[in-house]
Amino acid sequence: MTMNRKMYELTYILTSVLTSEQTAEVVVRVNEIIESAGGSISEVEEWGARKLAYPVDKKKNGYYVNLYFEGPGTLIPRIERALTIDDNVLRSLILAMDKSMVAHFHTRTAGRQGVAENQGNAETTTAGSPRRYIDYKDTDYLRRFVNEQGKMLPRRVLDVPAKKQRAIARAIKRARHLALMPYVADSVR
Structure with a gap:
């Protein structure tokens, strides 16, 4: 079995x-x-x-x-x-x-293993095309989709398809669960 x-x-x-x-x-x-x-x-x-x-x-x-x-x-x-x-x-x-996460993982590990030409090609293709997998660990990227109060920006403001908006929201929720991003605006404590 x-x-x-x-x-x-x-x-x-x-x-x-x-x-x-x-x-x-x-x-x-x-x-x-x-x-x-x-x-x-x-x-x-x-x-x-x-x-x-x-x-x-x-x-x-x-x-x-x-x-x-x-x-x-x-x-x-x-x-x-x-x-x-x-x-x-x-x-x-x-x-x-899922498939996109596995592909992202393999691309990242191939670049990390010192294959300089593959890593350079991966960067140019991802820079020229829209991002397929939205990584919850990339908080700098995710902060672009959150306003000053810590709320997620609406889809009409971001001008992104609904499917991508859901992926962004999912990534932000995961980052917040792991305390990588705050639930409210960044404040000095």
């Missing part, structure tokens, strides 16, 4: 009070959960300590970890439960990657 395997993206925020050894232990533990259930990890990116866009559990800083993995759908509840139980995890988000 073959299991239906999909690509997933997992981003989670660890509390900033952990030492580097404790942080590494949590990252290894999450990786082991994925691999023990039949998943395979493609890439682990540790973004490091960052200031949160708003306080989460009275914390203003967090340690971000982003990883891409492939596995069966039955793996997701196990990961969610482990991350929910762990007091060191402030927030987490698991996304099932």
Whole structure:
């Protein structure tokens, strides 16, 4: 019996009070959960300590970890439960990657592997054509679609198709959930 395997993206925020050894232990533990259930990890990116866009559990800083993995759908509840139980995890988000997200991932990893000509071609094609995948981690791009009060601009102002507006809204909601963007206007605290 073959299991239906999909690509997933997992981003989670660890509390900033952990030492580097404790942080590494949590990252290894999450990786082991994925691999023990039949998943395979493609890439682990540790973004490091960052200031949160708003306080989460009275914390203003967090340690971000982003990883891409492939596995069966039955793996997701196990990961969610482990991350929910762990007091060191402030927030987490698991996304099932669709075709455009997978293509974006492969383009990004090909460029990162040092293939200079592919990376240059990818930049010119994306600059000349409209963006296909709107990445929730690209907050500079997403801020163009939010007004001074932190509200999303309407479609008639942006002059974009409804499908793209929904993708932008989805990306902004994901960025806000992970405290990458504030829900209200940026204010000095």
